[in-house]
Amino acid sequence: MAGKIIAFLKKLKIWRSLKMRLFIIIFLTGMIPSIFMRVGILENYESRAIDVRTLDVQTQLRIIANHLITYSYLQDTSSEVINAELDQISNLYNGRILIINESLKVVKDTYGISEGKTVISEEVIRCMKGTNSVNHDSVNGFIEITIPIVETISPSNNGEDKQESMDIIRGVMLTSVSTDTIVTTMDILNRKAHIVEIIMVICIFAIALVLAQILIRPFDRIFKAINEVKEGYTNDPISVPDYLETEHIVDAFNSLFERMKALDDSRQEFVANVSHELKTPITSVKVLADSLLAQKDVPAELYREFMVDIAAEIEREDKIINDLLALVKLDKSVAQLNISVIDINNLAEIILKRLRPIARKNNVEVTLISKREILAEVDEVKITLILTNLVENAIKYNREQGTVEVTLDADHQFFTIQVEDTGIGIPEDALGQIYERFYRVDKSHSREIGGTGLGLAITRNAVLLHRGSIKAKSVLGEGTVFTVKIPLTRSLV
Ligand code: ADP
Numbered sequence: 001m002a003g004k005i006i007a008f009l010k011k012l013k014i015w016r017s018l019k020m021r022l023f024i025i026i027f028l029t030g031m032i033p034s035i036f037m038r039v040g041i042l043e044n045y046e047s048r049a050i051d052v053r054t055l056d057v058q059t060q061l062r063i064i065a066n067h068l069i070t071y072s073y074l075q076d077t078s079s080e081v082i083n084a085e086l087d088q089i090s091n092l093y094n095g096r097i098l099i100i101n102e103s104l105k106v107v108k109d110t111y112g113i114s115e116g117k118t119v120i121s122e123e124v125i126r127c128m129k130g131t132n133s134v135n136h137d138s139v140n141g142f143i144e145i146t147i148p149i150v151e152t153i154s155p156s157n158n159g160e161d162k163q164e165s166m167d168i169i170r171g172v173m174l175t176s177v178s179t180d181t182i183v184t185t186m187d188i189l190n191r192k193a194h195i196v197e198i199i200m201v202i203c204i205f206a207i208a209l210v211l212a213q214i215l216i217r218p219f220d221r222i223f224k225a226i227n228e229v230k231e232g233y234t235n236d237p238i239s240v241p242d243y244l245e246t247e248h249i250v251d252a253f254n255s256l257f258e259r260m261k262a263l264d265d266s267r268q269e270f271v272a273n274v275s276h277e278l279k280t281p282i283t284s285v286k287v288l289a290d291s292l293l294a295q296k297d298v299p300a301e302l303y304r305e306f307m308v309d310i311a312a313e314i315e316r317e318d319k320i321i322n323d324l325l326a327l328v329k330l331d332k333s334v335a336q337l338n339i340s341v342i343d344i345n346n347l348a349e350i351i352l353k354r355l356r357p358i359a360r361k362n363n364v365e366v367t368l369i370s371k372r373e374i375l376a377e378v379d380e381v382k383i384t385l386i387l388t389n390l391v392e393n394a395i396k397y398n399r400e401q402g403t404v405e406v407t408l409d410a411d412h413q414f415f416t417i418q419v420e421d422t423g424i425g426i427p428e429d430a431l432g433q434i435y436e437r438f439y440r441v442d443k444s445h446s447r448e449i450g451g452t453g454l455g456l457a458i459t460r461n462a463v464l465l466h467r468g469s470i471k472a473k474s475v476l477g478e479g480t481v482f483t484v485k486i487p488l489t490r491s492l493v
Contacts, residue, residue, distance in 0.1 A: 030204035
């Protein structure tokens with residue numbers, strides 16, 4: 001049942017509110033001590049009042065007990081003085097006094113009910129033996145006190161030997177005093193305390209409500225600021241430094257927002273670049289076609305020449321589109337990797353065989369150095385892309401009679417592909433940008449030799465999908481070395 005109630009409360013939205021929780025904590029922190037204080041003070045007052053009353057009565061009774069001996073009241077109860085004293089004290093404390101003699105017989109009862117009766121109460125017998133007792137009966141509202149009636153017998157002073165005086169218990173005073181006045185005072189105090197408590201509940205309730213509202217305000221501000229960013233009213237970073245926690249939340253939001261802005265910027269830049277790159281060949285085609293159409297009786301050779309150029313532009317457009325498609329595919333998730341165990345040496349040999357005719361055309365010599373057998377869990381198509389792009393670049397950006405050296409090596413965790421050329425090199429400040437989409441060190445040269453500016457972006461994405469790394473070192477005019485490092489197995493990823 002309790003579990004069900006807790007489950008129901010958990011489902012209630014209000015309980016998940018920080019404001020509500022703060023309110024409850026502040027309210028309880030204010031209320032619990034005040035309740036304990038009230039109960040503690042009242043209980044303390046009661047026990048203190050009972051103690052004081054008991055002490056008062058005991059002192060008075062002791063005095064009367066002495067008088068009882070002086071007036072031999074146990075033998076003769078007719079003493080006016082004693083009776084007056086007894087009446088006075090029983091009236092004063094709204095109590096009843098029984099005077100019991102040595103044979104446990106009641107010689108005097110201020111209520112006049114039990115005179116002549118024998119009392120065999122434990123307290124009385126114990127008191128006869130010298131042990132006083134005090135009992136507080138809180139249910140019926142009285143205190144029962146026993147006081148011994150002691151006669152001190154002084155020795156008769158005959159001769160030199162001095163004897164000590166002796167106390168003999170001659171009887172017991174059994175007294176019950178009412179605690180009505182204490183109870184009444186307690187009731188009044190309790191009522192007043194309750195009134196104070198109700199006022200406190202109202203005050204603490206209001207304070208808890210205001211405090212919870214104030215404490216939660218920074219979070220409201222964060223919510224408002226995020227909403228403003230969401231609605232597009234502002235792009236400024238949010239600042240709510242009230243608490244360390246709000247600062248952390250806001251910092252996290254700001255850096256996320258910065259990242260999203262950067263992503264958005266790069267997407268916009270990419271779209272602009274794509275449009276530009278796709279437009280260039282189309283414009284060339286249009287210019288070529290228009291100039292043919294503008295002329296009359298164009299000779300067949302000129303037509304042919306222009307058509308060759310138009311075909312080249314269309315081929316270029318096709319290459320850009322294919323590279324873009326490859327890039328889009330690589331931008332998707334890792335799940336797209338088609339992993340199998342591949343003999344990297346064999347794969348490199350096949351790729352280089354395919355690329356050698358292009359190298360020969362450029363008068364570049366391509367060699368493969370396999371330092372050891374490499375079997376790796378990789379996506380064959382993507383590793384082919386990586387190798388092809390790097391070797392193609394090394395051939396394209398090489399010099400006449402240049403060389404390209406592809407070195408394959410591995411340790412127990414990674415295999416490395418190193419592609420070293422003796423080409424034009426890459427300037428130091430461009431090394432950080434060569435992986436950006438459409439970036440080319442020398443745009444016109446790259447375009448001339450059929451570059452799209454997407455090859456290294458594709459390569460880098462393929463490497464990252466394998467959780468590998470790619471690094472480039474270059475000396476301008478001397479050559480470039482690309483080093484790709486990829487884990488041998490997927491378990492290392
Ligand atoms: P592209 O299709 O233009 O070759 P890439 O993304 O493959 O595009 O390369 C980006 C740029 O990096 C190239 O335009 C070129 O300027 C430079 N680059 C790449 N590889 C080499 C290399 N081996 N030697 C010199 N420059 C290179």
